[in-house]
Amino acid sequence: MWTQIVFWVCAAGAVVTGVAVFRVDSMARATFALLASFFFAAGTILLLNLAYLGMLVVLMMIMEMVVMVVFMIMYMMNPAGLMPMTMVHNRKGSLAIAGGVFAALATGILLIPWPTSDQPRPADPTRALGEALMGSKMLVMMVLGLCLFATMVATVVLATHRGRYDRYGDGLRAKRPDDPVRGGLDR
Amino acid sequence: MVDELPWWGGLLLPVVLAALAAATASGDAVLHDRASGGPGPRAAVTLPLREAGGLLVQQRRRTVGADVLLARGGALALLPAAVLASLVTPLGRWAVADLSIGIVWFNAMEAVAWAAVWLVGWGANSAYGLVGGYRFIAQGLAYELPHMFALITAALGAGSLRVADVVAAQDPVWFVVWMPVAFAVYLLSVLAMSFWGPFDQPVGADAAGGASAELSGVDRLVFVAARWLLLTSGAAFAVPLFLGGGAGPVLPAWLWSLLKTLAVLALLVWVKRRIPALRMERYQEIAWVVLIPVTLLQALVVAVVVLAR
Helix, strand or coil: CHHHHHHHHHHHHHHHHHHHHHHCCCHHHHHHHHHHHHHHHHHHHHHCCCHHHHHHHHHHHHHHHHHHHHHHHHHCCCCCCCCCCCCCCCHHHHHHHHHHHHHHHHHHHHHCCCCCCCCCCCCCHHHHHHHHHHCCCHHHHHHHHHHHHHHHHHHHHHHCCCCHHHHHCCCCCCCCCCCCCCCCCCC | CCEECCCCHHHHHHHHHHHHHHHHHHHHHHHHHHHHCCCCHHHHHCHHHHHHHHHHHCCCCCCCCCCHHHHHHHHHHHHHHHHHHHHHCCECCEECCCCCCHHHHHHHHHHHHHHHHHHHHHHCCCHHHHHHHHHHHHHHHHHHHHHHHHHHHHHHHHCCCCHHHHHHCCCCCCHHHHCHHHHHHHHHHHHHHCCCHHHCHHHCHHHCCHHHCCCCHHHHHHHHHHHHHHHHHHHHHHHHHHCCCCCCCCCCHHHHHHHHHHHHHHHHHHHHHHCCCCCHHHHHHHHHHHHHHHHHHHHHHHHHHHHHC
């Protein structure tokens, strides 16, 4: 009974705050509406007794949304709700696509014969889920993680406009780096 | 080892936290009074409470074009987050909740400060507030990763994210003995996450109060109180994480927990008075170039010890 109520509050809350992301004018409000939507989504994960994953969603999404709000305000047209702008484009096309995808997924949910199990709940559902998802694919996941990390580092290295030759001179012989920002190590 | 309290434990928690926070604020005020020649220790002891009373009756100011929803939401989110962070912190043998993922819970609650401080700074529609908000994001990027590695190291030593298991694993050797680096980094992070002491630049006087520049009345009281509570919560969590929880001779466990928490708080107050402001761009480089490798090495040492024994 209570889990039913909490589930529907979370489900409806996630959708409503998700809609709010595209209805509000301010990029700050849009970002934190999205954060609220993630919180509701985390609620449904907690309902599945996946405490670790649920709290991880809360933890990571707070940080991600705070980093995202910096970029939203930096790059979007309407930073503080001062100039009207719309977050939606190609209204008819996207409505058709969204409706179609929703209908397909909903029929899928209703038509698929979901597997049932008469085994008792595992003591630690998070571990069981992790093993089911990637037990045999751990090596792939580790390599994938390394690749993603290397890509991030490479992107930052390529994107930064100051390299080591700017900092330590053409021969890399400067004792102290020449940096525009004061403080830090070695200077 | 750690028992969950019945429902009234949840009511007791804010009271205990508030008392610890008020004691710390009073102690800090007395030291400040002594250093700066104020009206004397007797007046300084009650100064935080009198200031709180003053804020309670002060009229709220509002800036033009403020985003009141976001600004108040930020301050209001910080207060429960600071209290809820201590939900999993045991006082001796009792905890309000003994979650299987207690350490992640604590981490998630203190991360709320990221959003809250930025929201308060942004919502005021003031340049100084904005500067303070962005300063805290930069500070967060600096302190959070070494902080997480310090938390993980303690969890690694116990082989569990449950705080009760972490406390039990410190019998007889406290984690602070063989994880001193993680402990030191954790204390630095507590100062940084509660933007207090050497890390108070997000609300620094050089930016007219930074994120809290435009706060007044009840809004300021909520924000400042939440900051003290966050500091207290962080200091209190160091006790089960590194200082053996309620372990100690003669005295009951709950008293040991309280004494250790007060000792950590006293250490933090001392650090505040000894170390000058550490700007976030400087700490960023220290954190990523020195602290992250050092905490990773600490985690490696702990992992090897756990595997070998």
